[in-house]
Amino acid sequence: MLSKEHRLRNDKDIKTLFAKGKGVFGLLVNIKYRPNHILVSRFAVVVGTKVSKKAVVRNRLRRQINEIIFKRLKDFRPGVDVVLMPKKEAVGKKSIEFEEEIFKTLKQKTRILI
RNA sequence: CAGGAAUGUCGGGUGAUUACGUGUUGAGGUUAAACUCAAUCCGAGGAAAGUCCGAACACCACAAACUUCGCAAGAUGUUUGUAAAAAGAAAGUCGCUAACAGCGACCAGGCAUAAGAAUCGGGAGUCGCGGAAUUGGAAAAAUCCAUUCCAUGAUUCCGGAAUCAAAACCUAGGGAUUAGUGCCACAGAGACAAUACUAGUUUGGUCGCAAGGCCUUACGAAACGUGAAAAGUAACAUGAUGUGUCUGUUGGGGUUCUCACAGAUGCUACAUGUUUCGCCUUAUGGUGACAUAAGAGCGCGGAAAACCCUUUCUGGUGUAAGAGCAAAUUUGGUAGCUCGCUAUGACCGGCUUUGCCGGUCUUGAUCCGGCCAGCAAUGGUCGGGCUAGAUAGAUGAUCGCCUCCCCGCGUAAAAAACGGGCAGACAAAAUUCGGCUUACAGACAUUUCCUGGAAC
């Protein structure tokens, strides 16, 4: 789990990110990001009801992704806000698959990583 | 022994590394906080779900009374109440509960027919008792024995409409017999005070010169049948009536038919009686729903999960309620005099909007155990325990071990050993409780019920 510092908690920030951020689309996860003017990177995971109706499934997805980001926090450039949105296909996948997928797309299509 | 149903209980344990959240302690930090680090404790459910009910708690509205503050407008606090109407809800009875559409016990109905009971009819043989006859035997005769027939009782078998008929399970179970309205397709005369309508015939009256018209009485006319349901219900006995079929003849016509009479038998409706069911009254028992018995009177369809009626109950909104702080807009009031004196600022309020904090903090109609009261639901009492409080939302990830279970191997069949899968179902707190409903891998208990197998 990420510490509170690294969480994107404010409703306003997320709304502006959705409005003005850049989008990247992977096989399992869609990502939106935007540089902020703080020294820390902040993350949020959004799992919609369309992914699954069961709260258990949605919570598990969120926790898996949170754990991956926590592990690889050193690889991210500081000063970026990121929202990750898993797709329907992501249900039931193992954590390793997620890790590979996410970082593949991030490396190919963005400049967030160091 | 195996399987199923019902009810109840449980819904993995333990360890390591590393994260997250609340609390506590310590250190740092700060005017004080915020915050950072370390240690430690604790960290989802039986349904947390659906949101179908009920309550707690909070606030609001209206009315009345009182209190305090204020110049006033008004505000604060306490207590009491929520009428009528509208709309909605509940209602078998008694009890439990804070309350409920919940729970417990009971009542009624369904299930519901079986087995069986009782009753009726028929058949068969056997046995018992009684009567009659005949032949045979004993014998002079009476009488006795045997055989046959009739009647009756017991036993047994078969059949029959309605009646009685257990446990478990199910029921939004007041009123359709009276406050009323509407509905009951098709079929049928008729679907609730039913006996239609038409042709034709006919009684009486009236109008008309007449033909005939109008009103009216009866026949036509059977209630077979139709239908989910037919004017409470079904059975038996007796009586008399009509009619069909068969048989017979001392009859008439007549020639193989018809009428009449007699007998047997079937059907329809009627009357009377007995019994069963329903309503009613009275008595007895029960707190009561009701039950049982007796009586004489009655003959009234179904559906209220159609509208509706009766009795009883309900002021409204849900922590996104609200409360606090700050700002803005608008508006009301007042004392003082540094400025200003048409106005603005300051202060004290009111309305509205926006933002932030916060949502009372998890000690509760609480949990565990013992005892007592009660058929039970439940209540009382004693002792012990503290068991999540997040706020875009914590309880995660990775790796072991232990059992549970499954598969393979093994074996005549099991067991052990070995190898593999490895807690694997439904499912995540959001103000809090009590129920209901729905989802659910597997394990255990009860021995209550059902089915099958084996043994005695």
Next chain:
RNA sequence: GGCCCCAUCGUCUAUCGGUUAGGACGACAGGUUCUCAUCCUGUAAAGUCGGGUUCGACUCCCGGUGGGGUCA
């Protein structure tokens, strides 16, 4: 988190407790045409699921499932 509504052929829809569940577009088959389109005729195709009330349920009542709206 609270509240409200809806579900009928492939699609859009109709329905008084008594039906073979009607219509339009589409689909399929046949006809017309030299061929296609148009046109004509015909055919197939549905009550979201499970219970209850009733003689009888798409309709009335209860519960589930799915979809949508609204407050914030």
